[in-house]
Amino acid sequence: MIRFLVAALTLALGGAASAQDGPLRQETLEIGTSTNQIAITSDFSGADLTVFGAINDADPMLLSRGDYDIVVLLEGPKAEADVRRKERVFGIWVNRQTVTFEHVPRSYSISSTRPLSDIASPQALSSEGLGVDHLRISPVGYFDASDLATFRAAMLRLNATDELYEYEPDGVKFVSNSLFRASLRLSVNIPQGIHTVQAYLFKKGQLVDRRALPLNVVKTGFEAQITTAAHEYALFYGLAAVCIALMSGWLASVIFRKN
Amino acid sequence: MTIYLPIAELSVNIFVILGMGAAVGFLSGMFGVGGGFLITPLLIFYHIPPVVAVATGASQVVASSVSGTLTHFRRGTLDMKLGTVLLTGGLVGATIGVWLFSLLRSLGQLDLVISLLYVVLLSSIGGLMLVESIGAIRRSAKQQPKTVRRPGHHNWIHRLPLKMRFKKSKLYLSVIPVFLLGGTIGVLTSSLGIGGGFIMVPAMIYLLRIPTNIVVGTSLFQIIFVSAYTTVVQAATNYAVDIVLATILMLSSVIGAQYGVRVGQKLKGEQLRALLALLILAVGVRLAIGLVATPADLFSVVFEGAPE
Numbered sequence: 001m002i003r004f005l006v007a008a009l010t011l012a013l014g015g016a017a018s019a020q021d022g023p024l025r026q027e028t029l030e031i032g033t034s035t036n037q038i039a040i041t042s043d044f045s046g047a048d049l050t051v052f053g054a055i056n057d058a059d060p061m062l063l064s065r066g067d068y069d070i071v072v073l074l075e076g077p078k079a080e081a082d083v084r085r086k087e088r089v090f091g092i093w094v095n096r097q098t099v100t101f102e103h104v105p106r107s108y109s110i111s112s113t114r115p116l117s118d119i120a121s122p123q124a125l126s127s128e129g130l131g132v133d134h135l136r137i138s139p140v141g142y143f144d145a146s147d148l149a150t151f152r153a154a155m156l157r158l159n160a161t162d163e164l165y166e167y168e169p170d171g172v173k174f175v176s177n178s179l180f181r182a183s184l185r186l187s188v189n190i191p192q193g194i195h196t197v198q199a200y201l202f203k204k205g206q207l208v209d210r211r212a213l214p215l216n217v218v219k220t221g222f223e224a225q226i227t228t229a230a231h232e233y234a235l236f237y238g239l240a241a242v243c244i245a246l247m248s249g250w251l252a253s254v255i256f257r258k259n
Numbered sequence: 260m261t262i263y264l265p266i267a268e269l270s271v272n273i274f275v276i277l278g279m280g281a282a283v284g285f286l287s288g289m290f291g292v293g294g295g296f297l298i299t300p301l302l303i304f305y306h307i308p309p310v311v312a313v314a315t316g317a318s319q320v321v322a323s324s325v326s327g328t329l330t331h332f333r334r335g336t337l338d339m340k341l342g343t344v345l346l347t348g349g350l351v352g353a354t355i356g357v358w359l360f361s362l363l364r365s366l367g368q369l370d371l372v373i374s375l376l377y378v379v380l381l382s383s384i385g386g387l388m389l390v391e392s393i394g395a396i397r398r399s400a401k402q403q404p405k406t407v408r409r410p411g412h413h414n415w416i417h418r419l420p421l422k423m424r425f426k427k428s429k430l431y432l433s434v435i436p437v438f439l440l441g442g443t444i445g446v447l448t449s450s451l452g453i454g455g456g457f458i459m460v461p462a463m464i465y466l467l468r469i470p471t472n473i474v475v476g477t478s479l480f481q482i483i484f485v486s487a488y489t490t491v492v493q494a495a496t497n498y499a500v501d502i503v504l505a506t507i508l509m510l511s512s513v514i515g516a517q518y519g520v521r522v523g524q525k526l527k528g529e530q531l532r533a534l535l536a537l538l539i540l541a542v543g544v545r546l547a548i549g550l551v552a553t554p555a556d557l558f559s560v561v562f563e564g565a566p567e
Contacts, residue, residue, distance in 0.1 A: 042262055084559050191268075237500070245319070246322070
């Protein structure tokens with residue numbers, strides 16, 4: 001009888017313990033950003049965005065072993081992109097072939113606690129579309145598959161060269177227990193529009209939770225007024241440019257005539 | 260110090276732009292040219308998207324042509340009637356040019372066509388000028404009198420119909436070649452961001468036999484209006500005029516031009532033409548190398564809606 005009781009107790013305790021480690025424990029992710037708007041001003045030369053976050057209900061054991069991984073990314077608005085390849089024609093380099101991809105993020109900056117390939121399997125990354133190599137980008141129309149891979153690779157490479165796509169494999173740091181801080185680099189060429197900050201929590205290679213926040217990148221003040229004028233009052237904008245030209249030419253001839 | 264260009268959508272070093280404007284202004288003041296053929300390629304070398312470089316270059320041409328035109332207007336060395344016919348052709352040409360420009364842009368061949376046109380134009384004009392000016396330098400060294408075919412000699416152009424009397428120029432000339440010349444320059448202005456003075460002036464003197472004293476003022480008159488028209492049309496169709504970039508360029512180039520004029524006055528005409536020819540050829544050669552040399556990357560990416 002005592003034996004039975006002990007066994008039942010052990011089972012119950014063990015069961016509870018294992019339940020605590022398994023489906024009962026559901027870690028969640030909280031994030032916040034240092035700002036929800038990035039202003040492009042006349043002296044804009046890129047910016048740094050800091051993302052703070054915490055893992056709720058984290059297992060201290062797993063935390064200390066470094067079994068939790070965080071991936072933070074900033075994704076720009078998506079657009080179609082034409083990728084062109086030059087060929088030599090009569091000695092001159094000419095754009096010959098164009099492949100158009102759709103849903104291409106105009107910027108993509110990603111930071112993580114470890115290199116992505118160490119965090120999760122390629123299948124897991126691919127199903128989330130996580131990381132530059134796993135972006136869900138599809139061509140418009142039909143193309144030869146081998147060509148497609150070449151064009152896709154060239155586009156990703158060029159975007160990285162233009163600092164539109166950035167990857168920092170150790171940009172996310174735990175500041176204390178379950179609190180972390182991620183820094184993301186915003187290129188000087190960052191496009192305007194609504195970007196999204198996304199954070200992913202992995203536990204032993206399994207995705208447990210994700211969070212997203214919008215981030216507005218806008219031209220402000222003078223830059224914004226000029227862009228608006230150029231697009232919405234294009235005729236007046238053009239006339240204004242001509243007026244400035246006429247004025248500066250006339251002014252110079254007046255000022256220098258006296259000398 | 261960097262400054263963000265709102266239409267080109269990139270940050271540039273303001274001192275580089277100021278320097279470019281001043282240098283081009285200096286040269287244009289010295290040689291009496293608009294400088295569009297220098298500013299557009301320079302901007303493209305500095306990674307300004309070609310569409311913005313061309314449209315903004317056209318607005319800079321307006322600024323650099325104003326003071327010259329005012330001077331000629333005051334002196335009365337401007338044939339308004341001739342200028343108006345040239346201008347009519349120029350406006351038609353500029354309209355065709357902007358349309359071609361948008362078409363080439365959508366085909367992804369804009370950079371290539373701009374470079375090709377520049378290479379052909381600059382190497383032929385530069386070559387002709389160099390040969391002519393070296394000949395002139397030799398003649399003046401030998402103290403030989405210059406032999407110029409006198410205006411009034413008739414060629415096939417003078418047998419064309421639709422003749423009109425241009426009092427100021429003392430000419431009785433068909434409007435067809437005048438209109439066509441204006442139109443050709445108009446296409447070049449709107450597609451290359453140049454004023455076209457360095458083509459129009461010799462064409463008016465040698466092909467149309469217009470008296471030299473009338474030529475410069477009349478061509479400047481047409482250049483102002485065609486480049487102003489191009490600026491407005493480029494702004495309205497391609498949204499490509501960067502007013503921040505244009506303002507920096509204009510201010511520095513009109514100041515540079517004033518100093519260029521003073522230096523130019525100290526040099527002889529044929530020496531100036533030889534130097535200008537070398538400059539034109541150098542820009543042409545630099546662009547030709549860009550077409551022929553294997554590019555660092557065979558691929559390029561253009562996002563929809565981004566300036567190209």
